[in-house]
Structures are given as C-alpha cells and as structure tokens.
Amino acid sequence: MTPDDIRDEILDILSTIAPDEDLSDLKDDVAFREQLELDSMDFLDIVMELRKRYRVQIPEEQYEQLASMASTVRYLEPIMKDKQRAG
Amino acid sequence: MPRDFLKNVRREYDVIVIGSGLGGLTAANVLGRTGYRVLLLEQHYKLGGLATWFRRPGGHVFDISLHGFPFGMIKSCRRYWTREIADSIVQLKNIRFDNPVFSLTTEFNRDDFTRLLIERFAITQETVHRFFDTVRAMNFYDDQSMTNGQLFERFFPGREDVVRLLMEPITYANGSTLEDPAITYGIVFSNFMSKGVFTFQGGTDHLIHLMERELRNNGVDIAIRSEVDEIQVRGGRVCGVRVGDRTIGARAVVSNANLLATVNRLVGPEHFDRTFFNDASAVRLNNSSTQVYMALKPDDKIDESTGDLLFSSTAPAFRTDLLLDRNITSRTFSFYYPRIRPKSPPRCLIVSSTNARYEDWADLAPGEYEGSKQDLIETTLDALDRYVPNCRERIAYIEASPPRTFQRFTQHLGGSSFGTKFEGLMVSRELPKHVRGLYHAGSVGIIMSGWLGAINYGVIVANDVDAQLTAAAIG
Numbered sequence: 229m230t231p232d233d234i235r236d237e238i239l240d241i242l243s244t245i246a247p248d249e250d251l252s253d254l255k256d257d258v259a260f261r262e263q264l265e266l267d268s269m270d271f272l273d274i275v276m277e278l279r280k281r282y283r284v285q286i287p288e289e290q291y292e293q294l295a296s297m298a299s300t301v302r303y304l305e306p307i308m309k310d311k312q313r314a315g
Numbered sequence: 316m317p318r319d320f321l322k323n324v325r326r327e328y329d330v331i332v333i334g335s336g337l338g339g340l341t342a343a344n345v346l347g348r349t350g351y352r353v354l355l356l357e358q359h360y361k362l363g364g365l366a367t368w369f370r371r372p373g374g375h376v377f378d379i380s381l382h383g384f385p386f387g388m389i390k391s392c393r394r395y396w397t398r399e400i401a402d403s404i405v406q407l408k409n410i411r412f413d414n415p416v417f418s419l420t421t422e423f424n425r426d427d428f429t430r431l432l433i434e435r436f437a438i439t440q441e442t443v444h445r446f447f448d449t450v451r452a453m454n455f456y457d458d459q460s461m462t463n464g465q466l467f468e469r470f471f472p473g474r475e476d477v478v479r480l481l482m483e484p485i486t487y488a489n490g491s492t493l494e495d496p497a498i499t500y501g502i503v504f505s506n507f508m509s510k511g512v513f514t515f516q517g518g519t520d521h522l523i524h525l526m527e528r529e530l531r532n533n534g535v536d537i538a539i540r541s542e543v544d545e546i547q548v549r550g551g552r553v554c555g556v557r558v559g560d561r562t563i564g565a566r567a568v569v570s571n572a573n574l575l576a577t578v579n580r581l582v583g584p585e586h587f588d589r590t591f592f593n594d595a596s597a598v599r600l601n602n603s604s605t606q607v608y609m610a611l612k613p614d615d616k617i618d619e620s621t622g623d624l625l626f627s628s629t630a631p632a633f634r635t636d637l638l639l640d641r642n643i644t645s646r647t648f649s650f651y652y653p654r655i656r657p658k659s660p661p662r663c664l665i666v667s668s669t670n671a672r673y674e675d676w677a678d679l680a681p682g683e684y685e686g687s688k689q690d691l692i693e694t695t696l697d698a699l700d701r702y703v704p705n706c707r708e709r710i711a712y713i714e715a716s717p718p719r720t721f722q723r724f725t726q727h728l729g730g731s732s733f734g735t736k737f738e739g740l741m742v743s744r745e746l747p748k749h750v751r752g753l754y755h756a757g758s759v760g761i762i763m764s765g766w767l768g769a770i771n772y773g774v775i776v777a778n779d780v781d782a783q784l785t786a787a788a789i790g
Contacts, residue, residue: 269771276778
C-alpha cells in the first residue's frame with residue numbers, strides 16, 4: 229500500500245468510528261483529538277480495525293504514533309508497504 | 316438426572332469467558348464478532364452479573380443497578396453491541412440532592428454543575444473552570460499520590476458542602492472514597508458528571524435479553540449454571556477450564572470473576588511467581604452494598620417531581636466511615652416510573668442503595684441477621700417518608716438485600732459490589748505476562764467499574780486477546 233492508500237484506509241476507519249464528524253477538512257499535521265471528538269476507546273477501535281483488516285499489530289506503547297494522520301501514515305508505511313488493500 | 320447445562324458445549328474453544336457481567340458479556344461479544352469460537356460460562360441462571368433484576372408476586376420487577384450510567388454508554392453500546400440497544404438509552408433529567416447542608420435539583424452536566432457552584436456555593440467561575448479542566452486532563456499515567464480529599468482541598472479548601480455535591484454521586488456509582496487516588500475520581504467524574512445521567516428503557520431484563528440475542532447472532536455459545544472450578548494451566552499457559560468433572564479446552568481464558576478469586580481460587584498460587592502473587596494478594600476488595608426494594612400498590616403513583624435519582628443524607632458531614640456505617644445516614648433512592656418499562660403494567664418502584672461493609676453482616680446469628688434486615692427496612696421507610704409521604708401505607712411489597720445477598724448472588728469475595736480498589740487494575744493488566752492466555756476483565760480500580768467502565772474494559776481485554784491469538788496465527 230502507498231501512503232495515499234493508507235491515508236484513505238484510515239479515513240474509512242474514522243468514518244465508521246465517528247460517523248457524525250465531517251472528515252473532509254481534516255488537517256494531516258494537527259492531532260486528531262484537536263479536530264475530532266475522539267477518546268481512548270476510539271483509538272483502540274482504530275487499532276482493532278487495522279488488525280482485523282490487515283493483521284497489523286500495533287503494540288500499546290506505540291499507540292501514541294496514531295496521534296495525527298501524518299504520524300499515523302508515517303508509522304504504518306513500513307509496516308503496510310507489502311499489504312494489499314482489503315476488500 | 317440433573318439437567319446437563321454443558322450438553323451442547325464443544326470440547327474446545329478459542330476463548331472461554333468466565334462470568335457474564337457486562338465486562339464478560341462485552342468481551343465475549345467483541346471476540347465472537349471478530350470470528351473466534353467463544354464459550355461464555357455463567358454460574359448463575361441469569362446473565363448480567365450485577366446488571367440484573369428480579370420478579371416478585373404482584374407483577375413487580377425490580378432493577379438492581381439500572382439508574383444511571385454516563386452518556387458514553389450510548390456510543391459504547393452502538394459500537395460494541397447494537398443500534399437497538401443504544402437507541403433504548405434515555406436520559407434521567409431530575410437528579411436531586413437533599414442533606415442537612417443543601418437541597419437542590421440538577422440536570423447533572425458540566426454547565427449545570429458550573430451554574431450551581433457559582434450561584435449556590437459562591438465559588439468563582441475561574442475556580443470552577445480550573446477544577447473541571449484539571450480533572451478532565453487527569454490521566455491514568457499521572458502521579459497517583461494525590462487523594463480525592465487533597466484534590467478537593469486544593470480547589471475548595473474547607474468546603475465540605477462542595478465535596479459532598481461533587482463526590483456523593485461517584486461514591487454511589489463506584490464506591491470511591493476521599494482516600495482513593497484523585498486520578499480515579501477525575502476520570503470517572505469527567506465521564507459521569509459532565510453530560511447527564513442515563514438509564515435503559517425497557518429495564519435490565521430487556522437489555523440482557525437483547526445482549527444474549529446478539530451474542531448468539533455472533534456465534535457465541537452460552538452455558539448458564541456452570542460454575543468454573545479451575546482454570547487449567549500447563550507449561551505457563553492456559554489450556555482450558557474445568558466445570559465439575561468436565562474439561563473444556565481453550566487458547567485463552569477471560570475471567571470476569573472477581574480478580575482475587577481468579578488468582579487464588581481459579582488459577583492457584585502455584586502458577587505465579589511469588590512477587591506477583593504477593594502483589595495480587597495485597598489488592599484490597601471494594602466495599603459491598605445494602606439495598607431495599609419497594610413497590611407501590613398498583614394504582615398508586617409517585618409524582619415525578621420526586622426525582623429519578625435522589626442522593627439523600629442526614630449526616631452532618633461527608634465521611635467514608637459514616638457512608639459505610641451500619642447506622643445508615645446516606646441513601647441513594649432510585650425511582651422507577653412506569654415510563655421505564657412501557658410494556659409492563661404501570662408500576663412505581665423505589666430502590667434504596669447504601670454502601671456497606673461485608674464484615675458488619677457476615678457473622679450475625681440467624682435471628683440477629685433477620686432482625687438487622689427488618690431494622691434496615693424500617694429505617695429506610697422512615698427516611699423515604701420525607702419524599703414519599705405515608706409510604707408505609709402505600710407500599711405493597713418490600714425486601715432488603717444486605718451484603719450477604721450480594722455475596723451469594725455474585726460469588727464475589729466479601730460480597731464486593733464494585734470489585735477491587737485501584738491497585739487491582741495493574742494486577743488485572745499484568746496477568747497475561749505471568750500466565751500466557753490468561754486475562755481478566757472485571758471491576759477493578761474504580762475506573763473500570765460501573766456500567767460503562769465494565770463494558771469498555773471488556774473491549775480493552777478483548778483487544779488484548781485478539782492481539783495474542785492473531786500473533787499466534789501469523790507465527
């Protein structure tokens with residue numbers, strides 16, 4: 229997957245986790261929490277969804293890498309570069 | 316021959332969940348939905364743990380702990396259960412406090428508490444905002460040395476009345492005391508006292524029925540009346556459970572039993588290193604409860620202005636020892652109006668809840684025990700009369716549950732109704748590092764207690780189990 233594919237996938241996961249939020253103006257360099265009403269359970273859901281879709285394992289001490297879109301894509305890029313898009 | 320409750324149970328599963336409190340139910344549902352073969356075992360004949368109800372002659376249905384939970388339940392139920400469950404959650408809008416120091420009604424959200432603190436308690440807006448922001452920013456990893464008492468002293472020095480307003484509901488919800496770490500209060504306060512308090516329309520039985528249906532939809536096998544005697548461990552990893560003479564294999568076990576019972580009784584000391592076992596043994600149980608259940612005669616109605624939840628007290632001050640004393644001065648009355656159960660005959664019911672010490676009731680002789688129960692009933696009626704005039708003549712059915720009833724029903728050590736104290740959370744989280752495949756999701760550490768805490772902790776532990784089983788599958 230390319231960084232753009234990963235970004236799309238994260239957006240897709242976010243749209244299921246926060247169905248009431250408008251994601252079209254999401255700024256990649258700003259923390260999710262500053263733009264969306266996300267709590268720690270929401271981040272756990274992102275982790276579970278990535279595992280379900282791609283068998284990607286994110287250890288608890290790395291959860292902070294998911295703070296913003298930019299940091300998430302940067303963290304996932306080497307892990308997901310050989311993965312195929314699901315579905 | 317007795318009925319075999321394990322008749323349709325397979326020889327082995329990916330995951331066995333022991334106990335069907337909200338944490339166990341939710342862990343089972345999330346794992347079942349993910350595609351694992353899951354077995355849920357419950358010692359009682361009903362699912363739900365303390366999320367429960369009972370029926371009495373005359374068409375009365377009593378809920379034990381339904382009123383009330385935080386706003387976050389809507390999101391958690393929608394995501395980890397079903398839309399139908401989430402859509403049945405309704406707000407309780409009339410929350411009252413009545414004690415010798417103040418008497419007031421609140422919508423139970425940040426705006427209204429802010430207004431009350433400024434108008435009724437003459438606290439400056441700046442202090443109120445600073446307090447709310449400080450507790451909101453509290454994090455599990457923060458310094459744990461500050462107690463709730465110290466937190467309040469910092470913001471509202473000498474103001475017992477403010478402490479009472481901000482603390483009494485949390486004590487009702489999860490057994491917190493002024494001596495517990497402030498971070499546990501901060502996290503719960505921000506969830507519970509910021510966006511109102513809620514209940515489940517249809518009653519606890521309807522909720523648990525919907526959850527059971529969803530579990531079956533997700534392929535989870537369920538066996539009631541199946542008390543686990545042992546979690547079996549071989550070579551440092553979980554291999555299954557034993558129920559009587561029946562052994563069922565599993566790659567992971569999630570215990571929703573009390574943490575101390577899980578370590579001591581279900582697994583056994585021999586499977587842990589001494590340091591960890593000592594840490595686990597040092598975890599303090601939380602207190603138990605007493606409740607009194609009252610049903611009005613079928614044609615009698617309580618005026619809804621009486622409130623949905625009423626934190627009442629005759630104690631001059633708010634102190635932990637007074638809260639737990641057998642000479643009860645504080646009671647939380649939950650009023651159940653007909654609208655809570657729209658499909659049942661219209662009834663008004665009242666449940667009085669008070670935190671209590673198990674040891675105060677444990678060793679009473681039978682006669683003394685019955686006498687104490689009767690005394691509990693009489694003093695409760697005395698206290699209720701102020702809010703429901705002539706309640707003695709109006710009540711058709713009344714029954715008391717001391718801590719021993721909680722113990723018998725849940726099999727929790729010491730009849731604990733809020734699991735363990737804060738230090739239990741660390742032990743609960745560390746279990747899989749000591750015995751591979753062993754997990755615990757139950758009331759620990761206040762944060763993970765109450766309805767929302769229990770559900771969310773079930774999800775957190777289900778995620779850990781999924782991570783372990785996925786790692787094993789990838790190799």
